[in-house]
Amino acid sequence: MEHKYAVIMAGGGGTRLWPVSRKERPKQLLPLLGQETLFQDTVNRLENLLPPERILVVTVEEQAREMRVQVPSIPEENYIIEPAPRGTASVVGLAAAVLQKRDPRAMMAVLTADHFIRNRDLFHYLLRAAFEVADNDFLVTLGITPTHASTGYGYIQQGERLDGTYNYPAYKVKSFREKPDEATAQKLLRSGDHSWNSGMFVWRVDVILAEIAKQMPELSQAVRKIAAAWDTPQQDEVLKENWQDLKVETVDYGIMEKAERVAVLPAGGLGWSDVGSWESLFEVILPDMNGNIATNAAVHLAHETNNTLVYGTSPERLVVTIGVDHLVIVDTEDILLVCSSDQTQKVKDVVEHLKKHRQEKYL
Amino acid sequence: MEHKYAVIMAGGGGTRLWPVSRKERPKQLLPLLGQETLFQDTVNRLENLLPPERILVVTVEEQAREMRVQVPSIPEENYIIEPAPRGTASVVGLAAAVLQKRDPRAMMAVLTADHFIRNRDLFHYLLRAAFEVADNDFLVTLGITPTHASTGYGYIQQGERLDGTYNYPAYKVKSFREKPDEATAQKLLRSGDHSWNSGMFVWRVDVILAEIAKQMPELSQAVRKIAAAWDTPQQDEVLKENWQDLKVETVDYGIMEKAERVAVLPAGGLGWSDVGSWESLFEVILPDMNGNIATNAAVHLAHETNNTLVYGTSPERLVVTIGVDHLVIVDTEDILLVCSSDQTQKVKDVVEHLKKHRQEKYL
Numbered sequence: 001m002e003h004k005y006a007v008i009m010a011g012g013g014g015t016r017l018w019p020v021s022r023k024e025r026p027k028q029l030l031p032l033l034g035q036e037t038l039f040q041d042t043v044n045r046l047e048n049l050l051p052p053e054r055i056l057v058v059t060v061e062e063q064a065r066e067m068r069v070q071v072p073s074i075p076e077e078n079y080i081i082e083p084a085p086r087g088t089a090s091v092v093g094l095a096a097a098v099l100q101k102r103d104p105r106a107m108m109a110v111l112t113a114d115h116f117i118r119n120r121d122l123f124h125y126l127l128r129a130a131f132e133v134a135d136n137d138f139l140v141t142l143g144i145t146p147t148h149a150s151t152g153y154g155y156i157q158q159g160e161r162l163d164g165t166y167n168y169p170a171y172k173v174k175s176f177r178e179k180p181d182e183a184t185a186q187k188l189l190r191s192g193d194h195s196w197n198s199g200m201f202v203w204r205v206d207v208i209l210a211e212i213a214k215q216m217p218e219l220s221q222a223v224r225k226i227a228a229a230w231d232t233p234q235q236d237e238v239l240k241e242n243w244q245d246l247k248v249e250t251v252d253y254g255i256m257e258k259a260e261r262v263a264v265l266p267a268g269g270l271g272w273s274d275v276g277s278w279e280s281l282f283e284v285i286l287p288d289m290n291g292n293i294a295t296n297a298a299v300h301l302a303h304e305t306n307n308t309l310v311y312g313t314s315p316e317r318l319v320v321t322i323g324v325d326h327l328v329i330v331d332t333e334d335i336l337l338v339c340s341s342d343q344t345q346k347v348k349d350v351v352e353h354l355k356k357h358r359q360e361k362y363l
Numbered sequence: 364m365e366h367k368y369a370v371i372m373a374g375g376g377g378t379r380l381w382p383v384s385r386k387e388r389p390k391q392l393l394p395l396l397g398q399e400t401l402f403q404d405t406v407n408r409l410e411n412l413l414p415p416e417r418i419l420v421v422t423v424e425e426q427a428r429e430m431r432v433q434v435p436s437i438p439e440e441n442y443i444i445e446p447a448p449r450g451t452a453s454v455v456g457l458a459a460a461v462l463q464k465r466d467p468r469a470m471m472a473v474l475t476a477d478h479f480i481r482n483r484d485l486f487h488y489l490l491r492a493a494f495e496v497a498d499n500d501f502l503v504t505l506g507i508t509p510t511h512a513s514t515g516y517g518y519i520q521q522g523e524r525l526d527g528t529y530n531y532p533a534y535k536v537k538s539f540r541e542k543p544d545e546a547t548a549q550k551l552l553r554s555g556d557h558s559w560n561s562g563m564f565v566w567r568v569d570v571i572l573a574e575i576a577k578q579m580p581e582l583s584q585a586v587r588k589i590a591a592a593w594d595t596p597q598q599d600e601v602l603k604e605n606w607q608d609l610k611v612e613t614v615d616y617g618i619m620e621k622a623e624r625v626a627v628l629p630a631g632g633l634g635w636s637d638v639g640s641w642e643s644l645f646e647v648i649l650p651d652m653n654g655n656i657a658t659n660a661a662v663h664l665a666h667e668t669n670n671t672l673v674y675g676t677s678p679e680r681l682v683v684t685i686g687v688d689h690l691v692i693v694d695t696e697d698i699l700l701v702c703s704s705d706q707t708q709k710v711k712d713v714v715e716h717l718k719k720h721r722q723e724k725y726l
């Protein structure tokens with residue numbers, strides 16, 4: 001795995017796991033699924049694949065402080081601090097340019113800090129295969145084989161299978177699709193040739209930078225200037241100067257959709273989740289035989305209770321449920337959430353409402 | 364209202380409103396329905412009808428301390444402290460004997476400290492009428508006109524209407540019935556001549572003492588001895604001595620069922636509730652237009668939520684519900700209860716379970 005790097009994107013806020021995820025404590029910095037935070041889990045998942053010196057983290061200053069505490073093994077110079085959020089295309093461009101300066105032959109896997117993957121062995125196997133494909137000048141995306149007709153993810157349609165002696169089936173990408181409506185999602189699920197877009201990518205830095213130069217010339221110029229000053233005393237000043245006017249753009253829309261040499265490796269059985277809602281925890285934590293989950297510090301006494309998740313923050317508190325089904329109960333110090341498990345996406349409505357009414361202490 | 368007294372029975376524990384009602388904090392001493400506790404409400408309900416000097420309280424020592432704090436207006440000598448619980452028949456016998464010693468022409472209304480009555484004016488009107496009927500040697504029970512086929516109350520069947528110029532319809536009691544099963548309750552509801560047994564009674568002390576002498580001669584002898592020593596230095600000693608061997612018996616079973624001259628005044632529209640479960644609060648507190656109730660210190664933000672009660676104990680905590688219906692949420696300092704509103708009677712199963720496993724701190 002020489003010349004191979006991981007770039008962990010960790011800038012996001014995210015309100016969908018409110019009230020645990022808060023302005024000051026974003027989702028990736030929380031122990032949602034056990035002892036480790038999602039960020040720690042993302043780093044530890046790379047163990048035996050990449051050493052910490054070859055892991056870069058792109059984030060904002062407020063989060064970097066906590067990240068350095070949670071994962072002290074990553075060297076300080078591997079933190080790239082965004083002065084302000086400018087979208088994933090900018091992040092990818094900057095990370096690629098910085099990496100290229102340090103190692104012209106670098107390849108990078110773009111990962112997110114707030115996703116969960118159960119099957120580490122398969123993940124390693126898949127990443128190795130993706131690096132192989134990427135070495136042949138492809139921009140590689142990792143697709144997730146759909147398990148249901150989700151309207152919450154973008155989809156990738158695969159075309160012909162790539163030639164070559166890859167250890168894992170790889171396909172040319174035929175098209176990217178935005179999040180579909182319910183009926184379309186059903187159709188895509190049945191089609192058999194669509195994967196969810198996991199937001200994980202693998203490529204050589206020279207290949208992605210060439211694509212950026214072609215499709216986003218302004219971004220290309222900016223990251224070239226920034227990279228020239230990187231690891232010099234002018235680094236922060238030049239970064240700030242060239243960052244502020246960048247257009248906010250996603251890597252999918254800004255680069256991938258119009259690129260030509262794009263491949264997808266569809267993965268089933270990865271146990272992947274974007275942990276994008278309280279309901280999603282039912283996919284990544286093994287429930288008891290009644291379908292109940294007690295997680296974090298929850299002490300749950302369940303009486304005639306099924307398919308109910310209790311997230312508790314104090315082992316001193318007893319949570320008793322009687323005669324309920326399909327509930328999510330999130331018991332924090334200052335906020336209690338009780339939500340039907342199929343409506344956890346509406347948590348964001350409540351956060352919007354609190355924002356509108358300036359309830360800062362609850363945000 | 365000369366010679367007329369109220370005797371408030373306040374000994375019970377009760378686990379049906381757990382986790383708010385606890386071993387150390389029984390239901391009647393809690394502000395379940397607003398600012399006042401049920402005990403305070405019971406006393407205040409008698410305002411403009413009986414002065415505090417003519418209100419007696421029968422309770423146990425542990426509760427008397429808190430009661431004196433909550434209602435300082437009741438004179439110390441009006442507290443009758445049971446050395447140990449011996450059932451309502453014993454309480455009634457003792458109170459009647461003590462009252463007779465102080466005022467041989469006394470009449471008493473037996474009330475409970477942990478019920479709720481919304482319509483105070485009607486309650487006063489009804490009590491005045493009951494005293495009138497009782498003055499003609501009747502043992503009077505206050506019946507509650509059923510609003511649904513409850514299996515949680517005993518029933519009283521009325522017979523012929525009493526002669527006399529009473530200001531309220533009074534009937535001879537035909538029979539008492541224990542708590543019925545579902546089918547019987549339906550039949551009793553349709554019958555039109557059955558009331559719920561509210562546990563409130565009115566009689567002259569000489570009449571009830573004569574009935575006790577006839578039906579429960581041992582109790583009669585005991586309370587006679589106790590009354591002789593009452594308001595003397597020997598009071599406590601004699602009470603203890605004669606109390607300990609008394610048979611535990613209810614006033615209904617021990618006295619009323621076999622008495623001959625028993626009347627019932629059936630009351631509709633009293634807004635009565637025995638506050639016997641969390642669900643019962645929906646009957647006594649006006650919900651908002653979605654059927655939701657936020658009570659005590661609860662701050663409730665309801666999103667697509669109906670028929671849900673939130674009982675909170677801290678105004679600093681925000682309770683958010685999304686997409687739920689028919690729930691009871693009781694949020695105390697150390698216990699959170701989330702219960703389907705039609706299964707709140709199962710709270711007692713949980714209390715039993717905690718008892719069995721010696722979780723003293725949660726009882």
